[in-house]
Structures are given as structure tokens and as C-alpha cells.
Amino acid sequence: MANLLWLQGGACSGNTMSFLNAEQPSVCDLVTDFGINIVWHPSLGMELGEELQRRLRALISGEMPLDILVFEGTVIRAPNGTGEWNRFAGRPMKDWVSELAAAARYTVAIGDCATWGGIPAVPPNPTDSIGLQFLKRNHGGYLGAEYRSRAGWPVINIPGCPAHPDWITQILVAIATGRAAEVELDDLQRPKTFFSVFVQNGCTRNLHFAYKVSATEFGQRKGCLYYDLGCRGPMTHAPCNKILWNRQSSKTRAGLPCNGCTEPEFPHMDLAPGTVFKTQTLMGIPRVLPTGVDKVSYVKLMAIAKSAAPRWIEDDIFNP
Amino acid sequence: MTSLTLDISPVGRVEGDLDVRVEIADGVVVNAWTQAALFRGFEVILRGKDPQAGLVITPRACGICGASHLKCASWALDTAWQTEVPRNAVLTRNLGQITESLQSIARHHYGLFMIDYTNRKYAKSRFYEEAVKRWAPYTGRNYELGISMSGRAVEIYALFGGQWPHSSFMVPGGVACAPSLTDVTRAWSILENIRRTWIEPVWLGCSIERYEEIRSHADFMAWLAEKPEHADSDLGLFWRMSEEIGLGTYGRGHGRYFSWGYLPHEDKYNKPTIDGRAAAVIMKGGIYDGDADAHRAMEQALIREDTGRAWYDEPGGLHPYDRTTTPSQRTESDFDGKYSWSTAVWHAEAGRLEAGPLARQLIAGGSHGESWQYTHPLVLDMYRRMGGASVMLRQFARMHEVVALYREAERCLRELRLKDLWYIKPRERDGRGWGATEAIRGALCHWIDIEDGKIRNYQIVAPTTWNVGPRTDKGERGPIEEALVGAPIADARDPVEVGHVCRSYDSCLVCTVHAHDARTGEELARFRTA
Numbered sequence: 001m002a003n004l005l006w007l008q009g010g011a012c013s014g015n016t017m018s019f020l021n022a023e024q025p026s027v028c029d030l031v032t033d034f035g036i037n038i039v040w041h042p043s044l045g046m047e048l049g050e051e052l053q054r055r056l057r058a059l060i061s062g063e064m065p066l067d068i069l070v071f072e073g074t075v076i077r078a079p080n081g082t083g084e085w086n087r088f089a090g091r092p093m094k095d096w097v098s099e100l101a102a103a104a105r106y107t108v109a110i111g112d113c114a115t116w117g118g119i120p121a122v123p124p125n126p127t128d129s130i131g132l133q134f135l136k137r138n139h140g141g142y143l144g145a146e147y148r149s150r151a152g153w154p155v156i157n158i159p160g161c162p163a164h165p166d167w168i169t170q171i172l173v174a175i176a177t178g179r180a181a182e183v184e185l186d187d188l189q190r191p192k193t194f195f196s197v198f199v200q201n202g203c204t205r206n207l208h209f210a211y212k213v214s215a216t217e218f219g220q221r222k223g224c225l226y227y228d229l230g231c232r233g234p235m236t237h238a239p240c241n242k243i244l245w246n247r248q249s250s251k252t253r254a255g256l257p258c259n260g261c262t263e264p265e266f267p268h269m270d271l272a273p274g275t276v277f278k279t280q281t282l283m284g285i286p287r288v289l290p291t292g293v294d295k296v297s298y299v300k301l302m303a304i305a306k307s308a309a310p311r312w313i314e315d316d317i318f319n320p
Numbered sequence: 321m322t323s324l325t326l327d328i329s330p331v332g333r334v335e336g337d338l339d340v341r342v343e344i345a346d347g348v349v350v351n352a353w354t355q356a357a358l359f360r361g362f363e364v365i366l367r368g369k370d371p372q373a374g375l376v377i378t379p380r381a382c383g384i385c386g387a388s389h390l391k392c393a394s395w396a397l398d399t400a401w402q403t404e405v406p407r408n409a410v411l412t413r414n415l416g417q418i419t420e421s422l423q424s425i426a427r428h429h430y431g432l433f434m435i436d437y438t439n440r441k442y443a444k445s446r447f448y449e450e451a452v453k454r455w456a457p458y459t460g461r462n463y464e465l466g467i468s469m470s471g472r473a474v475e476i477y478a479l480f481g482g483q484w485p486h487s488s489f490m491v492p493g494g495v496a497c498a499p500s501l502t503d504v505t506r507a508w509s510i511l512e513n514i515r516r517t518w519i520e521p522v523w524l525g526c527s528i529e530r531y532e533e534i535r536s537h538a539d540f541m542a543w544l545a546e547k548p549e550h551a552d553s554d555l556g557l558f559w560r561m562s563e564e565i566g567l568g569t570y571g572r573g574h575g576r577y578f579s580w581g582y583l584p585h586e587d588k589y590n591k592p593t594i595d596g597r598a599a600a601v602i603m604k605g606g607i608y609d610g611d612a613d614a615h616r617a618m619e620q621a622l623i624r625e626d627t628g629r630a631w632y633d634e635p636g637g638l639h640p641y642d643r644t645t646t647p648s649q650r651t652e653s654d655f656d657g658k659y660s661w662s663t664a665v666w667h668a669e670a671g672r673l674e675a676g677p678l679a680r681q682l683i684a685g686g687s688h689g690e691s692w693q694y695t696h697p698l699v700l701d702m703y704r705r706m707g708g709a710s711v712m713l714r715q716f717a718r719m720h721e722v723v724a725l726y727r728e729a730e731r732c733l734r735e736l737r738l739k740d741l742w743y744i745k746p747r748e749r750d751g752r753g754w755g756a757t758e759a760i761r762g763a764l765c766h767w768i769d770i771e772d773g774k775i776r777n778y779q780i781v782a783p784t785t786w787n788v789g790p791r792t793d794k795g796e797r798g799p800i801e802e803a804l805v806g807a808p809i810a811d812a813r814d815p816v817e818v819g820h821v822c823r824s825y826d827s828c829l830v831c832t833v834h835a836h837d838a839r840t841g842e843e844l845a846r847f848r849t850a
Contacts, residue, residue, distance in 0.1 A: 010360050014383030014485045020427065021471040021484075028464050043431070076358075079649050085359045119365070119380050126361030126647070161380060162486055218496040219409075219743025245483035246475045248506070254482035256489045256496040259376065267376055273774040276372040277491070320500045320738035 002067040002176040005059060005100065006041040009086055009093050010120045010129050011073025014162040015111040016043050021246060022165035030169060036176050039064070053089050060099045068175055069104035069149075071097065074113040074120045074129035075142040085127055094142065097132075101143055105151045106175055107132065108158060110168055115157040116264040123270055133157070133189065137264040151180065157189040161261040166243050167194050188264065190237070198291070199233040199258045202241030203250070204318075209234070211309035212302050218255060218277075221318035225257040227286070230279045232260030232268065234290035338788055340822055341655065342804055344812050345838035352797070352804035353655050354788045356662040359631070363645040366778035371397065371748065371770045374778060375488045378766065381780065384427070386485045387420040387477065388759035389780075392766040395584075397492035398592040400753025400770055403746035407586040408736055409494035412480050414583045415507075415732040416490065417757060418725050422473035422514070423484070424760040425722055428826050430455065430466030433715060434554075436823070437561055441816055447561040454554070462522060462554060469518045476507045476729070494743030499736070507733055511726070519722060525553025531723050535697055537705045555719055562712040566808075571711035571821040573803035574672050577679035578618050580756035580763045581605025581693075583728060586735060594620065594754045602728070603758065604689035607670050608682040608700075610708055615686030618667075620754055620765065623781065626664040628793035629657065636793040640767045640779035641752065660790040664798060665781055672792070674799040675762030675783040676825060677718035678709060696724070709803075714824040718760070748773070759783055761826040784827045800825055812837070 030036045058064040075094050076086035083092030109132045112118030120129040133141040133155040184192045208224040215223030225231035240250045269275040280287040339355040374393035379386035434455040454462040474484035481487035489496040524531050581601040589600035607616050626636040631648040653659050685700025699717050756765035762783025769777040789798040809815045
């Protein structure tokens with residue numbers, strides 16, 4: 001039996017909504033089959049007021065063990081570092097977070113807001129929002145770089161806007177079934193089991209990438225979205241084309257460029273004018289190249305790719 | 321001071337916390353204040369950004385209504401950029417809206433609303449035992465089915481938009497996708513599965529065709545009595561138990577309603593303009609004044625926002641185009657002064673208006689609008705015969721929408737022409753735009769003002785802004801504040817009735833109710849609702 005507490009700061013509830021889409025295990029299965037005792041979740045039917053505050057204090061004091069603290073949303077510090085713009089159960093949410101994180105055996109940040117700051121932290125960051133252990137790529141965040149949970153772990157980051165339900169449930173199951181030691185984290189504290197592959201792995205447009213056939217505008221069945229439409233699939237770590245969304249598809253399969261939402265810079269270039277759905281180029285070469293590829297190699301690769309392209313690659317292989 | 325906490329199950333905390341303060345005297349709510357307690361500043365973030373930034377940012381304003389925000393954001397750009405939107409794209413956007421709404425109906429109904437019917441307060445009801453079997457959290461038979469169905473509905477969304485929540489697949493000029501036959505046939509199969517496993521056997525207890533024969537209050541009562549399957553369906557049991565526990569007798573509100581209308585017709589809104597929208601939507605918009613029993617048109621130009629009681633330093637009575645979204649640094653709760661992050665939205669001629677499924681259905685019953693637009697007389701007939709709005713009728717209106725949404729989803733799939741266009745690349749330009757839709761919980765719209773190739777101003781007025789807004793500068797209560805007044809409270813230390821009223825609006829804020837004694841000010845109870 002593992003006690004789980006899920007709180008939301010500056011959040012849209014998108015990760016909760018994503019979590020509710022889960023199957024195998026579903027949210028109901030987590031409770032009934034895996035012995036995860038959801039002490040409280042803002043959408044799943046528990047108390048507030050005195051009784052919740054009593055529970056929160058019991059978790060902080062250790063009277064009730066806090067096995068997993070899940071946080072969704074940013075930590076809001078405005079105005080002037082008081083956190084008053086996000087009050088919860090009678091005080092600023094940030095104060096609850098400090099005390100609960102100190103008591104938790106594992107602390108899990110779910111979604112971009114809790115991991116890196118996400119949308120609320122886009123300049124001018126009106127709510128002075130920050131992630132639990134990062135702000136964008138800067139290590140530290142609200143809890144500080146030195147933070148370790150009682151089991152000796154830094155914050156486990158499950159990014160994404162939102163995170164895929166399977167990424168959430170599988171990590172919770174791993175912890176609840178005593179396999180946490182097998183969860184390896186990368187340098188951004190993301191579980192490697194999900195975040196070592198690229199979004200491009202498994203994309204149905206891979207052949208079009210390989211032979212440099214571009215989808216020059218939306219509404220096309222064929223063509224790679226990287227060259228013109230700003231797709232970040234080749235440099236974004238996430239298994240979106242390996243573990244499909246809603247058991248059906250993914251953004252790139254549906255013709256929508258990957259917006260790189262599992263990386264700390266999301267939304268990239270802070271959505272400055274001219275950057276949305278447009279590949280940024282310099283002398284015709286994308287400014288951001290596939291991870292690990294240098295410019296000279298890229299130019300050579302593209303020349304070869306184009307000359308090697310088979311004739312059928314220009315056909316609509318995804319017939320209506 | 322003692323305070324009791326009730327075990328009331330919430331769902332859909334989407335924009336932060338809502339606190340509701342009610343004063344109770346002699347067993348009746350005599351005054352109420354609704355307080356939105358979280359500010360995230362999306363309008364501030366959008367300023368100066370790429371004109372298309374709203375397609376990425378605004379769906380993330382709300383995890384449960386993201387497709388509705390996306391729809392507003394894309395139509396707002398379409399009107400500003402004067403795009404042409406192909407019919408396939410109009411249909412696909414509509415399908416996205418519909419599937420998100422079906423998701424939301426199931427999630428709200430089972431995850432939030434029906435759980436209250438298993439409250440021990442109703443243990444004496446003859447329906448109680450069955451209610452617990454079906455609707456208890458996690459373990460109830462239909463609770464689990466409902467959560468599962470809510471996820472299934474958005475599988476259809478993912479086939480066209482890649483994922484739900486938080487896709488950006490609706491773009492000015494059309495949609496990003498170009499589906500093929502398998503996407504459409506798979507969507508059909510999922511839709512059919514939802515009908516065969518949930519809508520017909522569980523929700524209605526009859527075929528969709530039989531339910532569609534119901535056009536009046538009398539028809540509905542005859543349907544209810546016709547077969548045990550009808551009476552024992554989730555809809556039938558909801559109706560009978562709601563009536564027994566008195567939910568038809570309070571939660572009335574101002575009695576004035578509005579809808580932007582939604583689902584643009586695929587052949588009538590291909591060159592979208594702000595002024596042309598009302599006559600181009602399948603589900604018509606408008607205003608319904610319950611006291612006068614009269615319908616009229618609704619115009620975005622007449623929207624006003626007051627901030628005298630909200631934590632913004634701006635003058636009152638502004639149209640959203642003229643707002644600056646300037647948060648106050650001082651945010652103490654002063655119920656005689658400023659007490660909410662929500663503004664008070666009102667209509668320059670009609671005053672405060674309620675948004676939501678009840679509003680939509682009362683407007684669907686009117687004879688105004690275009691002759692080809694969808695009309696349905698049932699809920700308006702019930703409203704007239706049952707003496708106005710109530711908790712029960714508000715929730716019924718939402719349940720009633722399942723069948724029409726299902727039919728519209730079918731129609732979208734049938735009308736898609738796979739070899740036609742999905743997108744026509746627009747020319748970017750400066751200008752003003754406006755996009756609207758009906759999220760399941762009510763009227764949503766976005767205003768955009770683009771200058772020098774970037775966003776000069778972006779404003780969102782959500783259904784929750786309408787319904788949970790605080791008092792206007794002149795002191796008129798917001799819709800939920802008004803609906804709470806007069807609610808009878810059987811046990812002042814366990815005022816579940818207040819929860820029913822708040823939840824019937826499905827506000828997209830987690831709602832915490834604080835109940836106070838009107839004379840002494842003592843806090844009697846505090847509990848969560850949504």
C-alpha cells in the first residue's frame with residue numbers, strides 16, 4: 001500500500017485529464033489492483049477544509065507516511081515572493097509544497113508546469129512561476145538543486161504538456177510495486193525508459209524525412225513536418241510515436257508538428273512573432289538541426305538524400 | 321468556531337480554486353459571494369507574441385475544455401486574417417468540439433455530479449441503494465464505465481488532432497490533418513461502440529431513435545412510464561431521484577440566459593466574419609429572458625466587463641477589446657470590495673446572463689434565428705411547466721445534449737469528403753478577430769487584436785467567467801451568487817444543497833464552499849464541490 005497525494009499549483013488540470021484517459025491500468029485499477037491509496041486528489045473526490053488540512057499535517061509530521069507526492073502545475077511565487085496569488089487550504093500553495101516535499105519518500109513532477117515552469121513561466125512570467133527543481137533548463141527550481149526526497153531521490157520529472165497517461169501510471173506502478181530502483185533518470189531527471197527515444201522514432205513520416213520531402217503547408221498526408229512547419233520531432237525526447245496518444249495517434253501522424261513539449265524550453269522561442277509553425281532557417285538550413293547532427297554533415301546528408309530519393313516518394317502513399 | 325467537512329467529490333479543477341461564501345439564516349441562504357482564487361495571467365503572456373500563439377497557449381488555459389479554446393483561437397484568427405476555411409475543416413473542427421463535449425459530459429456526470437446522490441443524507445431515499453451501486457466513486461458500476469467512456473470519446477479527437485488534451489490542430493485556414501479512410505472508419509467504430517455500450521443500454525435505456533421522439537414534457541413523462549428500462553436508466557433514475565430529493569425546487573438564478581451558438585455549418589461559414597457567424601451556426605445562439613419568455617439575438621459588441629469587485633486595476637464597463645488585464649498587487653478578500661480574480665461580465669442591455677447547457681437548450685427552443693438552424697422544444701417546455709430553472713433542470717439539459725451531439729458527430733463523419741481540401745493557406749495580416757463556441761459548460765469566446773505582426777491584445781471570456789463572476793460595479797450578483805440565494809438548507813452544518821447548486825453549473829474551478837451564519841458570522845461548514 002502506497003499513500004499518494006496529488007496537488008495542483010498554477011495548473012490547467014490537463015495532466016489530470018490526461019491521467020483519467022489511462023487504461024491498463026486505469027485510475028480505478030491503480031486504486032483497486034495496485035494498492036495505491038489516493039490520500040487526496042483535486043479531481044477524484046476527497047475532502048477540503050479542516051479535514052484535508054489535518055491530513056496534510058499528518059503527512060508532514062510523518063504520522064501518516066507520504067510515499068508519493070505528485071505535483072501538477074507551477075509553483076506560483078507572486079506577488080513579491082509571497083505566493084498569495086495561489087492560495088490553497090488556507091495558505092500559499094508554495095508553503096505546503098515545501099513542507100510536503102520534505103516529508104515525501106518520492107516527489108514526482110507531472111507536466112511541464114511542475115517540471116520546468118511551462119506556459120505560465122513564459123515571459124513576462126506574470127505569476128513568477130517556477131518548476132519544482134528546474135526553471136527551464138536551469139537546475140534549482142523551487143526546491144533547490146540539493147533537494148532529495150526521503151528515499152534519496154531528486155524530483156522525478158515526467159514532462160509533457162500534458163504528460164502521457166502511461167508515462168504517469170507506469171512510474172507510479174513502478175514505485176508502488178517496489179521497482180523504483182530500476183527507474184533511471186537522465187540529466188533532466190526524466191525516466192530514461194520514456195525519454196531516451198525521440199518523437200521521430202516511429203513517426204509515419206520518417207521516409208519523407210529521410211529523402212527530404214517536405215510538407216510545405218498543413219492539410220497534406222505526405223511530407224516531413226521538420227523542414228518547413230517547425231516540427232521538433234528529431235530533437236525532442238519522448239515516445240509519442242511509440243506509445244500512441246489516446247491509443248490512436250500522435251501529433252505528427254495527424255499532420256501537426258511536434259512542438260517539443262517534453263523539453264525545458266517549451267514553448268520554444270517563447271512564441272516570438274514569426275516562430276509558430278515555421279522552421280527557423282539561416283541560408284536555407286534549419287537553425288536547429290536533428291540532435292547530434294552538425295551543419296556540414298547535414299548539408300551532405302541532404303544532398304545525398306535528395307539524389308537518392310526514389311520516384312514514388314513524391315506520390316501520396318497515404319491514399320485517402 | 322466549529323466547522324464541519326463533508327465528503328463531497330470534486331472533478332475538473334481546471335483554472336484554480338473557487339471559494340463560495342454563503343450566509344444562512346432561518347434555514348435559507350440569504351446571501352452569497354463567489355471568489356475565484358488563482359490568477360495565471362494568460363492574456364498578459366499572450367501580449368507581444370506571434371499571432372498564432374493563441375493556438376498553442378489557450379488550449380492550455382483549460383485541460384478539460386482545450387478543444388473549445390482551440391476552436392475560438394482558430395476562428396478568431398480566421399476572422400482577423402480573412403481566411404477561407406474548406407468545408408472539411410469546418411466539419412473536422414466541429415467533430416473535435418463534439419467529442420470533447422461528450423468526454424466532458426461523462427466525466428462531469430459520473431466523476432462529479434452523481435457522487436452526491438450517494439451522500440448518506442439521502443440514505444432514506446428509496447433509490448439510495450441503487451444509487452450507491454451505480455455511482456459510488458471508483459467502485460460504482462457506472463462510475464467506472466463513465467470514466468472509461470469519457471476517455472473513449474476523445475480517441476476520436478486523437479484520430480484527427482493527434483492527441484487530447486492539448487492539441488493545436490485547428491489552424492487559420494483549416495486543420496493540420498488530412499485524414500484517410502481508415503481514420504474515418506475507425507472513428508465510426510468508436511462512436512458506435514459508445515452508443516452500444518453506454519448511450520443506449522445505460523444512459524437512456526432505449527434506442528437513440530426512441531429518445532428522439534421526445535419533444536415535450538408530457539412526452540418525457542410518458543417515456544419514463546413506458547418501460548422499466550427507461551425508468552431505471554441513468555437518465556430515468558436521475559430524474560426520479562432528483563425529484564424525490566427536491567432538486568427541482570431550488571437553484572433558480574437570474575432567469576436570463578445566453579449562448580453564442582456553435583457548430584458552424586460546413587457550407588455557410590467558409591469565409592468567416594464576426595458579423596456573419598450567428599446566421600452560420602447549426603446550433604443557434606441568442607438570449608432568453610425567462611420572465612418575459614422572449615428570445616433575442618446576441619452580439620459580442622455588447623459585452624462589458626466590470627472589475628470594481630475583482631482584483632484588477634482597470635475601469636469598469638469596458639468591452640474586452642479595451643481591457644488591459646492589469647492585476648492588483650493587493651489581493652485581500654474584501655467582500656464589500658474586491659474579492660475575486662474573475663471579472664463580472666454583463667450584457668449592455670440584458671445585464672447578467674447565465675451560460676451553459678440549460679441556456680443553450682432554452683435558446684434551442686426559441687423560434688428566432690434561421691429556419692434551417694437546429695431547434696428543440698423539450699427543455700423550454702419543461703422550463704415553462706416546471707416553474708423555471710432548478711438544479712435538476714440544469715443537469716437534465718446537459719444530459720439531454722448527449723443524443724444531439726452524437727447525431728452531429730455522425731453527420732460530421734458522413735459529410736467528410738476525403739479527396740477535398742482540408743486547408744487553404746491564408747495571408748497573415750493585422751486586424752481584429754473574434755472566435756466563439758460553446759464549451760460543454762457554456763459560452764466561450766476569444767478576442768484578438770493583431771498589430772505589426774504580433775498580438776496587441778488577447779482577451780478570453782469563459783463560461784465560468786460569466787457564471788462565477790463577482791458582483792458588478794453596481795452591485796448586481798453573479799449568476800451562481802444569485803442561484804444560491806433562497807436555497808433551503810436542511811442542516812446548516814451540512815449544507816449539501818449549496819454544493820448541488822454550485823455543481824449544477826459545472827464551473828471549471830475547484831469550488832470550496834464556506835457557509836456562515838448570517839447573524840453571527842460564524843463559519844458553519846466548509847467543503848469542496850468542483
